[in-house]
Amino acid sequence: MSDLATRRRGTGRGGVRVEARAKLNLGLAVGPKRSDGYHDLVTVFQSITLSDTLVVKPRRRGFRLRVRHEDASWPRPETSSGAARATGPRIPVGPSNLVLRAARLVKTRWGFAGGADITLTKRIPAQAGLGGGSADAAAAIVALAKLHGRRTSRAERIALALELGSDVPFAITGGTAIGRGRGERLRRVRLVRPFRALVAMPRWHVSTAQAFARIDARKYGLTGWSAKLRSAQHLESEGITPGVALRLGNTFERVLGARSRDFESLRARLEACGLEHPTMTGSGSAVFGVVPAGIPFERMVARFEGAERLYAVKSAASAMRTTTIRVGGPEAGMQNAQPRESAGSTRFRASVRNRSRRGGRA
Numbered sequence: 165m166s167d168l169a170t171r172r173r174g175t176g177r178g179g180v181r182v183e184a185r186a187k188l189n190l191g192l193a194v195g196p197k198r199s200d201g202y203h204d205l206v207t208v209f210q211s212i213t214l215s216d217t218l219v220v221k222p223r224r225r226g227f228r229l230r231v232r233h234e235d236a237s238w239p240r241p242e243t244s245s246g247a248a249r250a251t252g253p254r255i256p257v258g259p260s261n262l263v264l265r266a267a268r269l270v271k272t273r274w275g276f277a278g279g280a281d282i283t284l285t286k287r288i289p290a291q292a293g294l295g296g297g298s299a300d301a302a303a304a305i306v307a308l309a310k311l312h313g314r315r316t317s318r319a320e321r322i323a324l325a326l327e328l329g330s331d332v333p334f335a336i337t338g339g340t341a342i343g344r345g346r347g348e349r350l351r352r353v354r355l356v357r358p359f360r361a362l363v364a365m366p367r368w369h370v371s372t373a374q375a376f377a378r379i380d381a382r383k384y385g386l387t388g389w390s391a392k393l394r395s396a397q398h399l400e401s402e403g404i405t406p407g408v409a410l411r412l413g414n415t416f417e418r419v420l421g422a423r424s425r426d427f428e429s430l431r432a433r434l435e436a437c438g439l440e441h442p443t444m445t446g447s448g449s450a451v452f453g454v455v456p457a458g459i460p461f462e463r464m465v466a467r468f469e470g471a472e473r474l475y476a477v478k479s480a481a482s483a484m485r486t487t488t489i490r491v492g493g494p495e496a497g498m499q500n501a502q503p504r505e506s507a508g509s510t511r512f513r514a515s516v517r518n519r520s521r522r523g524g525r526a
């Protein structure tokens with residue numbers, strides 16, 4: 165099929181814009197290492213309103229990626245100096261970038277003609293346990309399928325996503341889900357009520373592969389694994405609150421080595437400002453706490469002592485929002501990837517962005 169013919173069939177001929185959301189692991193228990201080198205785990209995934217933006221437009225051939233970084237953290241005097249405000253490790257922009265890997269994979273598997281111009285606006289901190297890279301890869305899969313008018317089944321998208329990383333399947337499906345296996349065996353669960361959280365980002369970062377290796381060295385994956393599996397089974401029937409999900413704990417909190425004291429200090433400072441159950445997300449290094457109902461973010465932020473960047477987020481019921489960009493026209497056709505959007509999260513996200521802009525980001 166010619167490039168033009170393929171594009172004519174597409175639903176987003178002008179382009180597709182995706183808001184790709186970060187995730188939290190409300191609980192995460194790592195189990196034993198498997199024969200394929202990965203670990204079995206059980207986790208409660210939760211999509212949140214902090215997001216990157218991916219804009220994908222048709223291009224005759226080849227994929228071109230531009231990345232810009234935006235600071236979406238809460239503007240605070242403690243983090244206004246250049247060094248503290250820097251947005252953490254920069255992501256690779258070459259062929260190893262997950263968006264480009266996703267684009268090439270989609271093109272070969274689904275046989276698309278032509279390429280794409282891709283612009284990625286990064287707000288989700290990297291190497292934080294917030295699933296930013298996975299969100300971007302999932303967004304690329306969905307955007308390219310939409311651009312080419314390709315209807316794909318959930319199973320097809322998930323299989324492709326898993327080739328890019330263990331967390332990418334959840335970044336396609338989103339909402340609240342229990343993940344098993346490598347994290348790809350997903351079961352959607354009921355979040356009892358939406359919640360708000362403050363995410364704190366230390367200046368140090370964690371390599372996921374090394375963190376898993378440290379769990380092996382200490383044999384933590386074997387400790388209480390069957391009890392954790394039983395606990396996850398209860399979660400499925402009960403409905404999820406962050407407090408209940410925390411029964412799983414987070415195995416990665418135990419293998420921080422020299423960073424343990426920094427983590428414990430951050431956890432204590434988050435607790436001291438009244439945040440509930442401060443916990444590490446993924447393999448870290450970000451730590452989040454739930455904001456008690458009725459207390460404004462401002463009050464929590466004002467109480468916090470420390471130079472860590474803080475992100476005000478809300479639970480979201482879907483992984484992404486896609487918008488079709490019409491040829492020569494304004495963006496139109498706002499759609500939810502999943503129909504169950506939690507009320508108010510869009511408005512909330514917009515207000516965070518506006519405030520951040522006033523805070524003078526790039």
Ligand code: C5P
Binds near residue numbers: 329330346347
């Ligand atoms: O799948 P992903 O590329 O995100 O994983 C990064 C690394 O984390 C893997 O190379 C592997 O070492 C480790 N990992 C694991 N078990 C999992 C997920 C990831 O050992 N369930």
